[in-house]
Amino acid sequence: MTARPDRAAPSLPLFDTAVVAGVGLIGGSVALGLRQRLLARRVIGLDASMDVLREAEALGVVDEVRAGAGEWLRAADLVVLAAPMRALAPLAAELAPYLNPAALVTDVGSVKAGIAAEMERLGVRSFVAGHPMAGSERGGVTHARAALLENAVWVLTPTDHTPLTALSRARTLVEELGAAPVVMPPEAHDALVATISHLPYLASLALTHMVARDERLSLLAAGGFRDLTRVASGDPRMSRDMVVENRAALKDALGRFRRQLERLEADLDEPEELLAAAHEGKRTRDSLPVVRRSLLPQRHDLVVAVPDRPNQIGAVTQALGAAGVNIKDIEVLAIREDGGAIRLGLESPDDVTHAAGILGAAGFEVRGRG
Amino acid sequence: MTARPDRAAPSLPLFDTAVVAGVGLIGGSVALGLRQRLLARRVIGLDASMDVLREAEALGVVDEVRAGAGEWLRAADLVVLAAPMRALAPLAAELAPYLNPAALVTDVGSVKAGIAAEMERLGVRSFVAGHPMAGSERGGVTHARAALLENAVWVLTPTDHTPLTALSRARTLVEELGAAPVVMPPEAHDALVATISHLPYLASLALTHMVARDERLSLLAAGGFRDLTRVASGDPRMSRDMVVENRAALKDALGRFRRQLERLEADLDEPEELLAAAHEGKRTRDSLPVVRRSLLPQRHDLVVAVPDRPNQIGAVTQALGAAGVNIKDIEVLAIREDGGAIRLGLESPDDVTHAAGILGAAGFEVRGRG
Numbered sequence: 138m139t140a141r142p143d144r145a146a147p148s149l150p151l152f153d154t155a156v157v158a159g160v161g162l163i164g165g166s167v168a169l170g171l172r173q174r175l176l177a178r179r180v181i182g183l184d185a186s187m188d189v190l191r192e193a194e195a196l197g198v199v200d201e202v203r204a205g206a207g208e209w210l211r212a213a214d215l216v217v218l219a220a221p222m223r224a225l226a227p228l229a230a231e232l233a234p235y236l237n238p239a240a241l242v243t244d245v246g247s248v249k250a251g252i253a254a255e256m257e258r259l260g261v262r263s264f265v266a267g268h269p270m271a272g273s274e275r276g277g278v279t280h281a282r283a284a285l286l287e288n289a290v291w292v293l294t295p296t297d298h299t300p301l302t303a304l305s306r307a308r309t310l311v312e313e314l315g316a317a318p319v320v321m322p323p324e325a326h327d328a329l330v331a332t333i334s335h336l337p338y339l340a341s342l343a344l345t346h347m348v349a350r351d352e353r354l355s356l357l358a359a360g361g362f363r364d365l366t367r368v369a370s371g372d373p374r375m376s377r378d379m380v381v382e383n384r385a386a387l388k389d390a391l392g393r394f395r396r397q398l399e400r401l402e403a404d405l406d407e408p409e410e411l412l413a414a415a416h417e418g419k420r421t422r423d424s425l426p427v428v429r430r431s432l433l434p435q436r437h438d439l440v441v442a443v444p445d446r447p448n449q450i451g452a453v454t455q456a457l458g459a460a461g462v463n464i465k466d467i468e469v470l471a472i473r474e475d476g477g478a479i480r481l482g483l484e485s486p487d488d489v490t491h492a493a494g495i496l497g498a499a500g501f502e503v504r505g506r507g
Numbered sequence: 508m509t510a511r512p513d514r515a516a517p518s519l520p521l522f523d524t525a526v527v528a529g530v531g532l533i534g535g536s537v538a539l540g541l542r543q544r545l546l547a548r549r550v551i552g553l554d555a556s557m558d559v560l561r562e563a564e565a566l567g568v569v570d571e572v573r574a575g576a577g578e579w580l581r582a583a584d585l586v587v588l589a590a591p592m593r594a595l596a597p598l599a600a601e602l603a604p605y606l607n608p609a610a611l612v613t614d615v616g617s618v619k620a621g622i623a624a625e626m627e628r629l630g631v632r633s634f635v636a637g638h639p640m641a642g643s644e645r646g647g648v649t650h651a652r653a654a655l656l657e658n659a660v661w662v663l664t665p666t667d668h669t670p671l672t673a674l675s676r677a678r679t680l681v682e683e684l685g686a687a688p689v690v691m692p693p694e695a696h697d698a699l700v701a702t703i704s705h706l707p708y709l710a711s712l713a714l715t716h717m718v719a720r721d722e723r724l725s726l727l728a729a730g731g732f733r734d735l736t737r738v739a740s741g742d743p744r745m746s747r748d749m750v751v752e753n754r755a756a757l758k759d760a761l762g763r764f765r766r767q768l769e770r771l772e773a774d775l776d777e778p779e780e781l782l783a784a785a786h787e788g789k790r791t792r793d794s795l796p797v798v799r800r801s802l803l804p805q806r807h808d809l810v811v812a813v814p815d816r817p818n819q820i821g822a823v824t825q826a827l828g829a830a831g832v833n834i835k836d837i838e839v840l841a842i843r844e845d846g847g848a849i850r851l852g853l854e855s856p857d858d859v860t861h862a863a864g865i866l867g868a869a870g871f872e873v874r875g876r877g
Contacts, residue, residue: 270727290727292727319723319727321723329723329724329727332717332718332724332728333718333724333727333728333732334732336714336717337714337732337735339768339771339772340710340714340768341735341788341792342767342771342784342785342788343764343767343768343771344706344707344710344764344767345787345788345791345792346767346784346787346788346791347702347706347760347763347764347767348702348703348791348795349787349788349790349791353691353699354699354702354703357640357660357662357689357699357703358702358703358795362703362704362707362795363792363795364734364737365707365711365735365737365738366788366792366795367734367735367792368735369788369789369791369792370789370792370793371789373782373785373786373788373789374782374785376785377778377781377782377785380775380781381775381778381781384775384776387775388772388775390717391768391772393717394713394714394717394768395765395768397712397713397714397716397717398709398710398713398761398764398765401709401712401713402709402758402761405750405751405754405757405758406754408747408751411747411750411751412743412744412747414712414716415712415743415744415746415747416743417715417716417719418711418712418715418716418719418736418739418743419739419740419741419743420719421715421716421718421719421739422711422715422733422736422737422739422740423740425718425728425732425733425736
């Protein structure tokens with residue numbers, strides 16, 4: 138059963154020993170959430186910096202600290218990789234030899250395809266890549282707080298090889314931290330953040346470059362322009378690493394952005410078209426939620442029974458993708474010895490019928506859910 | 508003499524009868540400023556909408572209201588055109604036959620080259636185009652307040668035909684309203700707002716269009732993305748009219764934006780270059796003033812005596828422009844019967860020497876000012 142946010146606190150912690158590797162803003166917030174919500178018996182902070190470890194201990198963010206990987210890691214049944222993007226792969230390689238195969242391993246990086254492939258290469262089987270979509274202008278463990286993750290969308294990106302049990306445990310962890318899990322393939326996630334995060338960063342950078350070295354322009358460019366380019370003010374190295382890691386999806390998003398700009402430029406000579414575009418832009422922007430909310434209203438659901446072995450989610454999504462059925466949400470509903478069930482959120486009742494036919498023909502047991 | 512913001516209130520109002528034509532957010536705020544700062548004996552609101560006039564009167568924004576142009580306009584010694592962009596030219600044409608040649612006429616539109624040419628065509632000689640760079644998410648006379656204009660940069664864009672007396676009076680008006688005048692040619696203003704206002708609007712529109720009709724994208728696109736696309740949420744018709752009016756300068760800005768994006772896209776494969784670009788973007792953005800400030804620190808000034816007749820400012824700026832001298836600020840210092848003096852803010856002591864030579868050779872009386 139999926140944990141429900143409104144259920145009573147479990148009598149036993151979800152985890153015995155949780156390790157947070159990289160105790161910065163996000164790692165520190167995860168550690169605080171684990172402690173404050175009694176989700177782990179003890180939380181160990183692992184970091185390359187002794188200063189960070191001392192601060193994390195002094196602030197009560199973790200119970201214990203470690204400066205490097207070692208046999209002690211075998212006791213961990215939860216390992217959260219929370220190092221900066223550029224340190225993530227080396228960190229995974231350092232930890233991999235000591236990981237308990239039964240431990241749930243996850244990360245919090247903002248680009249997902251690379252780390253999933255890396256963990257596969259390292260033979261870490263029960264890994265579920267994740268991305269809590271939360272942040273703050275100020276980084277570091279000093280600004281960590283459990284509330285940062287509350288109500289945040291936390292994307293989980295299983296691959297075809299992710300065990301259903303691992304995905305289910307990751308989902309429960311996210312929910313127990315007060316966040317809202319959304320499940321999608323790594324490539325879908327990366328395309329999505331390219332559009333809503335990495336492209337706006339590059340656009341802001343391009344705009345700031347246009348006013349650089351022009352004293353009068355930058356003088357008048359206060360106010361609205363300053364708000365618009367806020368993301369250009371983030372940590373340059375972290376921002377750079379993020380967009381470089383996601384450059385394939387970002388180049389695709391840049392191509393689409395260019396086509397939108399070209400259309401708008403052409404519309405400058407077609408005022409009625411431009412007015413329609415302005416109306417559509419306002420409608421879309423005004424409909425964006427002020428706070429990210431996880432769960433789409435799902436009225437068109439299909440429940441699929443799946444054996445608990447690799448490639449089952451992949452087989453389901455690939456069969457539907459090939460048939461042009463758009464999956465809007467995936468949820469792991471139940472895990473049993475002999476398998477489990479997943480809920481697919483689809484776009485229409487027709488899609489439910491269509492998908493049921495396809496999956497039935499492929500040998501899956503399905504039922505609709507209203 | 509230029510009015511100083513800190514001087515005592517004048518014993519006589521600057522104007523006898525001020526007319527604000529178009530009593531919306533900006534027009535209403537000008538009217539309130541004129542009344543609260545005792546700058547006019549009476550303020551008349553002119554608007555095509557009876558509802559707006561009733562509200563303006565009820566809120567005490569104006570002393571009197573009029574629903575159309577007429578002989579009564581001859582009593583006005585200040586006329587402020589504050590109608591929306593699309594209504595500006597028809598409004599100017601409606602008022603022109605009744606304007607007193609001694610009246611100072613100005614406007615508050617956000618694009619300047621067109622209206623300046625239009626007023627010239629209509630034979631309104633003492634017109635000084637203006638653009639108070641102030642605004643609010645909420646429009647209409649209901650939200651008008653004198654404070655909206657306080658400390659705002661108010662660009663004035665005289666042409667070669669603008670009488671020095673008119674520019675001087677406009678500058679005094681702006682200062683007395685608590686705003687900070689910045690003088691530049693209409694084309695320079697339009698290029699500037701294309702870069703810092705109209706281009707960001709189009710970019711925001713393009714970004715919102717990329718998440719339109721994708722429920723999952725727009726769901727996750729809260730938070731930062733929402734901030735970034737705030738300008739796409741403005742009034743569609745006003746925004747459209749503004750960018751169409753300024754389309755020539757905007758197309759040029761779009762070209763430069765595209766080149767910046769292309770450079771950044773290429774840098775995705777050159778991580779060191781991209782890091783440098785990220786650092787430059789952060790430096791530039793962090794150095795933008797939180798509140799727009801008008802006056803550049805002017806340490807390299809040249810004062811030029813000019814006869815009070817058309818084309819004098821034009822003659823000065825053209826001579827210096829042809830010689831590659833960059834004028835950073837212009838201020839009208841004094842108006843006398845036989846002419847006046849302007850202060851030029853230049854970039855370096857060398858420029859002051861250079862400019863003095865050029866203008867001296869052209870027959871102008873000049874002196875440096877430290």
